[in-house]
Amino acid sequence: MTTIQNAPVEGAITPAPIEKVSIIVSKGSLEGIYPALIMANGARMEGIEANVFFTFFGMDAVTKSRMEHIKVATVGNPGLHLPTFLGGLPGMSALVTAQMEKKMATLDIPPIPEFIQLLVDSGARLFLCKASVDMFDLKREDFFDEMEGIITVGDFYQMAAGGQIIFT
Template sequence: MDKEEKIPLKKILLICSKASIEDVYAALVMGNGAVMEGIETKLFFTFFGLDAITKKTMNKLHTATTGNPGMRMPGGLPFPTMLGGLPGVEAGVSAMMRKQMDALDIPPVDEFLELITAGGGEIYACKLAMDMFKLTKEDLHEEVSDVITVGDLYEMCDGLGTQIVFT
């Protein structure tokens, strides 16, 4: 039997369409991890994911305290949904989560983007979503290289050993 040839991952495109801390960081950690391995990396932010590259919102991301079955109280007890809906609770929980991440040396979003581009990774915004949310390039962080269409994105997918991941 012929030995199967393994093709290593050479290029990865990560698409982030949500604004919650966990969704954005999943894309950032995977993207940065790929850059660290010397893999060509492109991150594409669309829909609510644009919050992660918009200067005003990027460092104030929230996690959902309602409708999130994984949410726990400190100590591990279940987090009552009614409590999660009270004003200020989501902001408080999110701030606490960001603080805990910082303690683990996980950078804030803006610094994470800089780390990714320092290693040669590229950050893109979705044109259609930008139009929808009435955002301009000036609203976005400096590390965003361009606002592109879906067609542009697919053109970047050429080459053997390329993968697209939608987070």
């Protein structure tokens, strides 16, 4: 375990702590969704305000029929070090996902539906992108019950004002 410590620099101004983050989740793969959830939860753990904005395929993370079936992308994912023709075999994505979920369970990383609930309980605010909801012909009731709302990009920027925006 490495402990991060800022070396004191003479005359340096201590940066102001981050007080708010607004995180955009745009991808629907397991590796696309988890980093955003971990960062949002980590923000709340540090007492930082957290907004999470789900757009495009990222909405799968909070779509009732999909959120329990999020998979690792085994094609087009060079980081996996798996030849593309193998990654495309039937069942490969499910297999890799199951392995990764097993590993995450040992690290106390919750499954996605539980993680979303944890975020809400922690005081993070969850939003859906109006353009994406319209584009995919979805309705409010298709989504996790505790979403705060379906909002426009303009609303998102207003909400993010004064904080940091993270796109994943």
